[in-house]
Amino acid sequence: MVSTIEDVAKLAGLSRTTVSRVINNHPYVSEDKKKRVKFAMNTLGFVPNSAARRLRKQRTETVAVLVPRVTNPFFSRLIESLEIFASDHKYKLIICQTRYLPEKELEYLELLSTKQVDGIILCSLQNHWSIVEPYLQHGPIVMCNEYTDEAHIPMVKFNQAEGAYVATKHLLEQGHRRLLFCSGSDKSSMIVQHRKKGFLQAVSEYKEQVDSVEFVEDAYDMEDGRRVFRELLDAKENPTAIFAGGDEVAAGIILEAKCHQWNIPEQLAVVGFDNQLLSEIIEPTITTVCQPVDQMAKKVIELMMEKIRTKTYKKQEVYEFELELMIKGSTVKHTTVLA
Amino acid sequence: MVSTIEDVAKLAGLSRTTVSRVINNHPYVSEDKKKRVKFAMNTLGFVPNSAARRLRKQRTETVAVLVPRVTNPFFSRLIESLEIFASDHKYKLIICQTRYLPEKELEYLELLSTKQVDGIILCSLQNHWSIVEPYLQHGPIVMCNEYTDEAHIPMVKFNQAEGAYVATKHLLEQGHRRLLFCSGSDKSSMIVQHRKKGFLQAVSEYKEQVDSVEFVEDAYDMEDGRRVFRELLDAKENPTAIFAGGDEVAAGIILEAKCHQWNIPEQLAVVGFDNQLLSEIIEPTITTVCQPVDQMAKKVIELMMEKIRTKTYKKQEVYEFELELMIKGSTVKHTTVLA
DNA sequence: GTAAAAACAGAAAACGCTTTCAGTTAAAGG
């Protein structure tokens, strides 16, 4: 039932070599023999064994994608696009969830040293770069949406600073003078650091007029957003505008505010990040920063294919995509946006 | 830099065989030599080449998961769980998006014949079973959330009929007498057929009192939901309750209804499916049927591991999980649910 | 008409492991 290239060769009355040439479209095979081989392959239902191929060719046609978790809408969109582009190149994707655990990340990086994949797309960086770097000797690593100065590899990212800058400026232009920057920790993530930089730049341009600037750095999901709002209630001087590091957090803030009969955006303006479906659904819709995920995915796959082909990938190259502010109901009243 | 088992053997002054035994924890290796091998492996930074291993062992420790698309929250949750359970068994997951295309599905089924994976988890069935069945000769296929009578393989599913029955009964108990069953097409999907069966059963139990029953069978996402509501407006006799085949559709209906100043649930009750985050966010929250995805994922991985091990998998086994109705604001007024 | 190049074909080596087989040494049993 399961046949090898040898069986095909025998049936066609030819050598393994010739059969292999037909499979791989090598030139220098006569039409006659090509036909005989194809006929033999069909009658036997022959399919080349990929393990043998991998061993001989030293190529797996597989790439691993490391993400914290796939249920995060940002990552599932990213994976969707990556898979489609990879598939165009006949490449397969192994999905690895690090769950924010450094040890899981290393476990999955092993896929590169054990030659189970030709390269790694790193969308999660839990370890210090010096820990990750040694894996480079086994194949290319392309960083995606993450960033580290030290890494001398291709990196594709969004211009987070600019995104945060534009969003913050928007809040300031609406007349807000007491701001809250609400995100995850900036210790672990360059993304937060870049956003904070953009946020502060906008603030500094308005420094004469700004009354107060506060920071919350442990907000990741909707429940955190609700908590942030409740903590606000206890404070003396509330901010009038919040820059949130994600639409979930923004949504949490808004929903909790509504529970307390606050009017958004009159009493509190909120801007989110990522333009998730969520930001269209709740009332008011959430002003948010849109990330062109598919563009990023396309670039990442292109880079990966190139690096696998050329086998030179220990050079820092940074590709940056611009973000766009989508102004909606959570910062400006009476938007004309009607679905 | 890249070393083979031969290099390790040489450095340790032992044979390949012994090194291999150490790697695979075979018994009958003296402590002394075990230490020497381990030392040699460490100094060389040796990692076994997986292609060679696969070829020799005839096992890939990889499984493919076929889904329509990963951005569908149901599937991303499923994949998240599958990946975690697979990882517990040291198995890797290749993600394949069929995008509802039969030819893509077949392309990915080839992963089994080419021995790139040990088995396939089929969460998408675009081809007739007779087309898929031949792939079984190359390895196990476990069906997940899909179902076909003809398939003599393990299948894990939810009791869709029961779920729809309970949801519909809930609507009827609330006094509704004009119902709309709103889902995707029942041509392609057994799921819809089962739900319809449950829906009709509930209706038949109230047949003396039910005034009208209608069906819409081309609703898949939020925009479809909005469209369904608008079409309702034109009709003479509106249904007062809708069973929707997904939370997105339900959300679309509710949002559009609110745009038209309708009161939910007073003027229209809506029940969704899948208990997505979405169903918690919009106002009112959506009564929905909760599917225990992680239980299903666990069973699927267990089955797959067993079938790979025993190599017998051409027997129909059906495992069914029960669904639970989560009653929220879109069917009952003034829920006490306060987050 | 001959030399050089291009087209075709197969034998054998190689890819890097695991497994079988056969053999040696150490421990246990009587």
Add this chain to the structure above:
DNA sequence: CCTTTAACTGAAAGCGTTTTCTGTTTTTAC
């Protein structure tokens, strides 16, 4: 003390391809 069994080790075969190398035939060029 000899025999049997258990513990340990290595040589060589094998997994199923592709690639290199060598050789033959055909075509092209002058």
